[in-house]
Amino acid sequence: MNVLSEDQRQQITDIVVGILEIDPAELTDESLFKEDHDADSLRAIEILAALEREFKVEINQAELARMVNLQGIYQVIAEYTGNRA
Template identity: 40%
Template sequence: MADHTDTQLDVEELRTVVAGALELPVEEVTDEARFKEDLDVDSLISLEIAVRVEEHFGVKIDESQLTEMGSFQLVRELVEAGLSTGSAR
């Protein structure tokens, strides 16, 4: 896991982690792309995104937040909130 003790998020690093979980090229993971409708993300893949983000950034995303992860922008907001509130490990 990378050391992310500050509150600054490298958005492109996050985009790379999410793209890896989705097994898609980074270019397809745009801020506007909707996971379910545009990228065919199901609940299992959402869980994989959450696990990879948690492992990489140390930000805990609980199960209730999984349903909120409808786009890269929403994942970014969850990670930024986690980093700013200190929920990162």
């Protein structure tokens, strides 16, 4: 279980919405970036890089396999920032 603050979750959502160029209403915690929002691997790398800058962490690219939706990103960011329950 992650313990990200609502502000952190909103920061992540804002990053993803901006990079995927979608309406925030289209994005849910479970919607899949590739299948539901037509994201390609370049967009995934852009999201990863933006998250690293925003949260000042270095995320292993292998984590992209888990970062397929917001829920996955929340878990990865919680682990990399030390916000684990």
